[in-house]
Amino acid sequence: MLKTPLKTLLDILINHFTKERLVTLILTADEKLLTFMLEHENADDYKNAFFKIIANTLVFNEKALLECLEIKELEKSFTRFKNKIGLYSQGGLIKSSELVVLNFPFKDNVLLGNAKDNNTKSNECFYHEILHKKEIDTLLKKKVLCHFEMHGEGDLESALTTKSRNPNRL
DSSP, X not given: OOSSOXXXXXXXXXXXXXXXXXXXXXXXXXXXXXXXXXXXXXXXXXXXXXXXXXXXXXXXXXXXXXHHHHHHHTTTSSOSSOSOOSOEETTEESTTOSEEEOOOTTOSOEEEOOOXXXXXXXXXXXXXXXXXXXXXXXXXXXXXXOSOOOOSSSOHHHHHHSOOSOTTOO
C-alpha cells in the first residue's frame, strides 16, 4: 500500500526532470532517474509502485511508470484509454511506430524505378523489408511493369508487335 498517491510521485519526478526528458530517461533506464527514485524520501512508495523483486533483486518496471504518465494526462477523463483513434499494436499506436514492416511473399526487396524517358537519368529507390513512415507513400504510387511473362494463349512477342484496339492490354 502506498503512503503517497501516484499522482504526487509523478509530480515529484516531473518537477525534478522535465516531462519530455523523463520519458527518454525511463526508456533508457537512466541511472540518474533510478538513483533519484531509490534515494528519495518516498523511496518505499517508488519501490512498491515501479519496481519488482525478482530473485531478491530489485528490477525497474518501465511499463508501469510510462502507463502512469499516460494516465496522468487523462486524469480529468472518464476513460483509461488514450484519446487517440487509430490502429494499436503491442500497446501503442501503429502510426507512432518508427518502422513499418512490409512482408512480400517470395520477394525480399522492392526496387522503384523511373521509366519516363531513356535519356533522363533515373533516381531509383531500393527498399528492403523495413520501411520508414515517409517511404510508405511512395510505394502506393502507380508502377510500371517490366520483365514480365505472358501466360495463356499466344506468345509475348506477337502480342507486343501486333497493334490492338487497346495498347495497354496484351
